[in-house]
Amino acid sequence: MNVEIAGLTRRFGRTQAVAGVDLSAGPGVLGLLGPNGAGKTSLLRMMATVIPPSSGRLRLLGRDPGGYGPRREIRRRLGYLPQNLGYYPSFTVAEFVEYFALLKEMPSARVPAAVATAIERTGLGDKARARLRTLSGGMLRRAGIAQAIVNEPELLLLDEPTAGLDPEQRVSFRALLRECGEHATVVVSTHLVEDVGAACSEVALMNQGKIVFHGIPAELIARADGTDAAGDAPLERGYSAVLAAARSAAGACA
């Protein structure tokens, strides 16, 4: 398993953002769904080694990120797209991607080809020399994805990757996700269930810091059977049904 999580918690002051998550994932695309404030981004940031967990066990790519050496090795093989992507306005797309390729300690000789490939895969080939400040929001998002995949990561963590992408770009992005998932573990945090349905081999649903569902998309769809869950698509109805069940269970416990 590339991702092994057991009893993971993360607390910010009095707020329990992640409350005992157990999760494991191997190669493939895992969609992380959940309402706002469910703890998806906090979980992703812990998996990206941005923040350490408050408690619990976290192993990534067979290593414990608690130690600096293993963490550094994980980071070499990690791709991460944060929810709020910052960028250097004066850098070109190619320079931005190259910069992160170098920071990820890719061998220098491989960097130019890897940068070109990443830019092509995100459909920014004709914008490679454009300054980031001149790009639209969707293009910036694609530049962010390019820097995340430039090192051909074994663990790719994407937080709201399709935000700002137009439908055509989203379609091609889903194809990219599937392609990456053939060899790597891809975790995609999103609100858009259609992305999950189209690209993810697994789906996990978070609510109030906990994983309330983990399975394949078909299983999530099946959870809507026999319920009057709201939604325009089967996956949406499954999402709503699981969420409603989780909330009622939480209410009953309270």
Place this chain on the structure above:
Amino acid sequence: MTAALAPAPSRRLPPAAPARLLRLELRRNPMLWLLPVLAILFWLGVYRPAMANPPFWNVRATDLQHAVLFLGPLLAGATAWVGSRDGRLGLTDLVGVTAVPRWAGQLTTWAAATCWAEAVYLGGVAVVYGVTAEQAHWGGPLWWPVAVGAAGVATCCALGFAAGALLPGRFTAALAAVLVFLALGGGAFALQNNATYAQIWLLNVQGALPRDSYGIFYPYLPDLAIAQLMFLAGLAVAALGALGLPAAAGSSWLRGAAAALTAAGLAAAGTAVGLAGTARLEAHGIVIPALHDAASDMPTSYTPVCSHSVVPVCMHPAYRSFLPAVTAALGPVLDQVAGLPGAPVRVTQVAVTTVQQESSNGVQLGGPVIGGSPPVVYLPLAGLSLPGEGSTTAQFVEALRSQDAPAILNTLVGLSGQQGLPGGISAQGYDVAPPPGPRMAAQVAVAMALAKVAGLSPGGVPLADDGRTPANSTRPGNARNPMVKGSTSVSAAQLAAARRFAALPAAMRRAWLVTHLAALRAGQVTLSEIP
């Protein structure tokens, strides 16, 4: 889904990667936009003032060290802006999860910003020194002040960058600029208030010594520059080391190294301040005993340039262009005394004669000295405003004539500074101070007469009807003449004798002097005996 991976062996960062990172940072560094502003500041604050000064290498080098006053605050602000880049742009998470330690990435960014700042500074140095090479008559570039200036630039960048990286905020850049400016100003204030440790001040070149009094006749004393370099390097290392202290900066080993670097930097800076506290001002620069190399005390060898006047005026070749003015200033008096017993046979320029440190970072320089056998006037020009340093050639000639020419006459007739005509000179090698008494009146009268004949300015010898010389007035540039503190009353009889003697034909006056000068100097001539 079950691809448990064996830990891969750690890869070393390829050597080319840091260079590529640096290249990227260099190409996209915000400092690039500031280059024109920095160049203009250098031109206004350094180049133009430097070119307005005489083309002495040491003077130009001093201007170059002072460049940090103009560039430092802006550089600190700009690098604070650069240092806070990741925080401002929301990139902290993204760059924080890369394999290269955050500290190394920040050092690369700092290095790029500093490279551009140094490029402006060193480019300016090249221009100033290039022009000076065309203009200067003697010598070569001095590198110690340039090294201090370059270190100052790098340190301002390091301090600003560290402030921006550790305390990213909207006002950090402005605050960094203001604080560096205040620190530079505060150093001057501390120096004015006699804080000996403040000698370390970045803009302090050789204490209060006039800029043309060091680095020409003697090698440039690097003692203070070495301490300043140690201080600046210490500050820079401490600031850059502090970047490696936060938990996100790297491994515990790396953070330990950063802490050690910070401590070492602070220790070096503190040691440098301590060394500066032991500094003392000597005739040719600031000496720090622990850093002083006695070889620096050996005078530099040079072939003087001399005038072809009756009494030759010999100057350092660096001052070649001032030889006509000095000859013109002293010539009339030297013509009057040439060939007389005990009169100087040559005027030789020296760096300084005596130096005494005063309060508020002041300095008192001795005036000319007559010594040796046959007597020679050792003439320092330090402290005088040279042509091109704010005075014209005519003003320089007038100042030199009024300050130093009367002293030659005083010495000739055997008067000390307090007794004679206003003017600064002391004598070595023979007794010039006769016993006080009425016979001294004859010496004053003869000196007054010779001054009148030589056409000295009224400030020197008035021969006024009120019978008083302005000997108790303070000479222009009196810092170099501590001897004129008393006053000399001139009686009507003295005045009459002086007028009478001045009215004599030159040949008769000269003949009388040849015969009676020894007696006059010994106080054995009365006013009535003066023809």
